[in-house]
Amino acid sequence: MYRWKTFSVIILFAVLSACSDQRIVNQICLVHAISFDTVSNGKKTAVLISHFKEQGKTELQILHTVSNSNISLPRLNTMTNDPLERGQISMVLFGKTSAEKGTGTVLHHFLRDPKFSSRIQLAVADRDASELLEITKKTQEPFYLSDMIEQNMRSGNLPLMNLHVSLFNYYGEGRDMFLPYLRIEHGEVIIDGLALFRRDRKITEISMKDAFLLKMLIQNSKNGSLMVPLAGKASNKPSEDFILLRSMHSKANYIVSTVNPVPSISIRLKLVTELQNVPEWVDLRSEEQLTQLEKALSSYFRTEIEKFLSLLKKNKVDPVGLGDLVRGRSREWNAQDFEKIYQRIKTTVSVQVKIASTGSA
Amino acid sequence: MKNAVDEKYLISPFLIVPLMYVSMVGVGVLNFQRELAEHAGYNAYISVILVGISLHFIIWMIYKILSSNQAGLDITVINNACFGKIAGNIINLAIVLYFFFGAYIEYKAYIEVIRVWLFPAMKILPISVVLVSFIYYTVSGGFRTVTGLCFLGFLMTLIFIIPENLSLLPYLHPLNLMPLLNHSITDILLSSKSMLYQFLGFEALLLFYPFIKSPEKSQKWAHSMVFFVTLLYLMVLIVTFMYFSEGQLREISWPTLNMLKIIETPVFQRVEYLAISLWLLKNLSGICLSLWAACRGMKSVVLQIKPRMSLLAFLVGFLILECFLKDRSSFRWMAEFYSDVGLYFIYGYIPLMFIATQLRKTWNKG
Numbered sequence A: 001m002y003r004w005k006t007f008s009v010i011i012l013f014a015v016l017s018a019c020s021d022q023r024i025v026n027q028i029c030l031v032h033a034i035s036f037d038t039v040s041n042g043k044k045t046a047v048l049i050s051h052f053k054e055q056g057k058t059e060l061q062i063l064h065t066v067s068n069s070n071i072s073l074p075r076l077n078t079m080t081n082d083p084l085e086r087g088q089i090s091m092v093l094f095g096k097t098s099a100e101k102g103t104g105t106v107l108h109h110f111l112r113d114p115k116f117s118s119r120i121q122l123a124v125a126d127r128d129a130s131e132l133l134e135i136t137k138k139t140q141e142p143f144y145l146s147d148m149i150e151q152n153m154r155s156g157n158l159p160l161m162n163l164h165v166s167l168f169n170y171y172g173e174g175r176d177m178f179l180p181y182l183r184i185e186h187g188e189v190i191i192d193g194l195a196l197f198r199r200d201r202k203i204t205e206i207s208m209k210d211a212f213l214l215k216m217l218i219q220n221s222k223n224g225s226l227m228v229p230l231a232g233k234a235s236n237k238p239s240e241d242f243i244l245l246r247s248m249h250s251k252a253n254y255i256v257s258t259v260n261p262v263p264s265i266s267i268r269l270k271l272v273t274e275l276q277n278v279p280e281w282v283d284l285r286s287e288e289q290l291t292q293l294e295k296a297l298s299s300y301f302r303t304e305i306e307k308f309l310s311l312l313k314k315n316k317v318d319p320v321g322l323g324d325l326v327r328g329r330s331r332e333w334n335a336q337d338f339e340k341i342y343q344r345i346k347t348t349v350s351v352q353v354k355i356a357s358t359g360s361a
Numbered sequence B: 001m002k003n004a005v006d007e008k009y010l011i012s013p014f015l016i017v018p019l020m021y022v023s024m025v026g027v028g029v030l031n032f033q034r035e036l037a038e039h040a041g042y043n044a045y046i047s048v049i050l051v052g053i054s055l056h057f058i059i060w061m062i063y064k065i066l067s068s069n070q071a072g073l074d075i076t077v078i079n080n081a082c083f084g085k086i087a088g089n090i091i092n093l094a095i096v097l098y099f100f101f102g103a104y105i106e107y108k109a110y111i112e113v114i115r116v117w118l119f120p121a122m123k124i125l126p127i128s129v130v131l132v133s134f135i136y137y138t139v140s141g142g143f144r145t146v147t148g149l150c151f152l153g154f155l156m157t158l159i160f161i162i163p164e165n166l167s168l169l170p171y172l173h174p175l176n177l178m179p180l181l182n183h184s185i186t187d188i189l190l191s192s193k194s195m196l197y198q199f200l201g202f203e204a205l206l207l208f209y210p211f212i213k214s215p216e217k218s219q220k221w222a223h224s225m226v227f228f229v230t231l232l233y234l235m236v237l238i239v240t241f242m243y244f245s246e247g248q249l250r251e252i253s254w255p256t257l258n259m260l261k262i263i264e265t266p267v268f269q270r271v272e273y274l275a276i277s278l279w280l281l282k283n284l285s286g287i288c289l290s291l292w293a294a295c296r297g298m299k300s301v302v303l304q305i306k307p308r309m310s311l312l313a314f315l316v317g318f319l320i321l322e323c324f325l326k327d328r329s330s331f332r333w334m335a336e337f338y339s340d341v342g343l344y345f346i347y348g349y350i351p352l353m354f355i356a357t358q359l360r361k362t363w364n365k366g
Helices: A002-016 A073-077 A096-101 A104-112 A129-139 A144-155 A163-171 A208-218 A287-315 A322-329 A335-344 B013-024 B032-043 B045-067 B075-083 B085-118 B124-140 B143-167 B185-199 B202-211 B215-243 B246-251 B255-260 B272-300 B307-324 B328-365
Strands: A029-039 A042-054 A057-067 A091-094 A121-125 A178-185 A188-198 A201-206 A225-229 A242-258 A264-277 A346-357
Touching (some): A002 B124, A029 A096, A029 A129, A042 A073, A042 A129, A091 A104, A091 A129, A091 A144, A096 A121, A104 B246, A121 A129, A121 A144, A121 A163, A129 A144, A129 A188, A144 A178, A188 A208, A188 A287, A201 A287, A208 A225, A208 A242, A208 A287, A225 A287, A242 A287, A264 A287, A264 A322, A287 A335, A287 A346, A322 A335, B013 B143, B013 B202, B013 B272, B032 B215, B032 B246, B032 B255, B045 B075, B045 B185, B045 B202, B045 B328, B075 B085, B075 B202, B075 B328, B085 B124, B085 B202, B085 B272, B085 B307, B085 B328, B124 B307, B143 B255, B143 B272, B202 B215, B202 B272, B202 B328, B215 B255, B255 B272, B272 B307
Parallel strands (some): A091 A121, A121 A178, A264 A346
Antiparallel strands (some): A029 A042, A042 A057, A178 A188, A188 A201, A242 A264
């Protein structure tokens, strides 16, 4: 009796493991990156796929098709010998025109489909996105673009971004989406700042310097670096004097003082930096000069952030999430009403810079 | 105190912990956040607290009801004693059906998760047969086997729920929870109703009570489990609310699984597949417990049917329902009906029985 029972339990477990739906890696085509473009006769979808020949050798290939639907994976599937598998996508690229015309349907698709990871990187190109795929193909590394963006978030000026964060910003009320903005320079892909969106349309793009400011405003800007021009007293050529600083830690505090009728928000930033390079006339051993430097940097950041915020207001985009801040403080809030007063919001900025280390000098 | 059940079938009072956990945490923990937010928005965490507090009273009442009877008998006997043979048996039959449908809904919901996340094209009948035979094996093994499975299910889910929530920390926006109170009491109560649906199942205590060795010692465990599970739901809910923006949550059907998609480990690029597979154990133990309760209830209804026969009948019923209930709308209707019945069962029937048994007790004394 016991033997029979044990036997049947083993059989049941074996059946439960369900070997019905197999996907073996060299019998499928893994899609690594996908790009969406709008062309004159419809919508162009291109995918970067890989064929695994043997251990350590992958062959990349680009497929593209033009149709009038947004996601034409089924159509692309008719071009390959093995079925396309979308679970490994790590990079989604939007071309210039498709980002300007609206990315909503694509984003919704990526939200609904459980196959896509939340860590997918999204980006906007300054031209047809499929051209960027061609360059990735040359590198022979399927994850080149997504790795590039991820390392720039960890050790550069880009704020934390991925599919989840973008969807959070896109569907969340009182905040807008932003994505990395890619360009081609001397035949190589380069991250040239961020593209800012209003709802699902790209409105404008900002430089890497402003990306650092945004990173400071929304999270800890650790590892971001910035060139700060220094109006030196002893210098003859002020335009050439720069401080290269690297952020070690930063924290932004928001205080919403009034909500009605026009909100006013005061932003207090604390930034701990490391000086990586200073003009030769700055004496880093002198306490007095350091405090002066801290003051100069603070006022520099203050004006830059004020400029940045007025740029956002001018374009009616809200990547910082000021609308969300006001929503959290008010019982009745709606996105349409807020949009109308967004340009008139009062923001006051104060920055406190602390130099924690002066580098190896 | 004399027990009606033979000593060798009893479980120690502590083992009520996995039983309570398994019956209160259903497959709903994978997607309850969305329904809750439908009414009370991001204030829905208040509903969880409300339901949690009310359940402490219900548990206290259940213990009072069951201990009012000196012989340590289950609810079916008390029903017969209070309402007479015929009316009592009708109520018992209703309770049996209630547990049967509870088990079926849990089972069907899990199948739906498998379909959406793992194997969209899977045929349901073969896997149903496998699962049903597994359930048969467990339930026919008696109450102690069911408890054993529940214990495994308890451990399996705990090891992933808590680490999951911790790994989401960098993506949380505490501001999402603000403003603290911008929904009306009605909205919050409506959300409480859908929260109660998640807790449903712990009423099995009414039937397995005589199987606990010195049951009065288990009461503190039952209360601490209600507290713990409320805390667990609260944690999952608050983390979900901080992780998704409100508009985003509205579009997502399985928030808990969706949160798992952000976790990347060296070997598993996707943890949710592992989580769903582990969830099978938890889910089967919940189904087994409900079915066991149904079979136990059948034993005292009219014909004194043997549990093994009623178990077979229930499992065949599973497969038949599986064949006929194909469309989503009828299943949704069934789940809604079940949750309505559950609401009356918890907040109507149990307090009523509480009053009835207390009155009987005083009369018998006098």
